[in-house]
Amino acid sequence: MAVVDVICGAIAQRRLLSFTYKGEARIAEPFILGYDEHDDLVLSAVQTAGGSGIGFRTFPIEGVTSLKVMDQKFSGFRPQYNPRDRFFARIICQV
Numbered sequence: 039m040a041v042v043d044v045i046c047g048a049i050a051q052r053r054l055l056s057f058t059y060k061g062e063a064r065i066a067e068p069f070i071l072g073y074d075e076h077d078d079l080v081l082s083a084v085q086t087a088g089g090s091g092i093g094f095r096t097f098p099i100e101g102v103t104s105l106k107v108m109d110q111k112f113s114g115f116r117p118q119y120n121p122r123d124r125f126f127a128r129i130i131c132q133v
Contacts (some may be wrong), residue, residue, distance in 0.1 A: 041099055045071045046131035054108040058095050064088035067112040069119055071130035084116055
């Protein structure tokens, strides 16, 4: 299954993702998958464990490995979530 399908499926079902990025295991609530101004595929997610701590982060997909959809769900609500995030030139899927 393609990475886009896995992430968009997790977003649609409000399921956490686990993955490795920059050599560190992370768990995150996926909110937006899309392309930035350089046409790079990027995930915007709330990191809930691992890496540089809790909060919204962007993860270029080229650096993501060991991607898995977890059974645990999340609400899809975060006050700092911006569905019209200007970071993205084109959004594929979002909460």
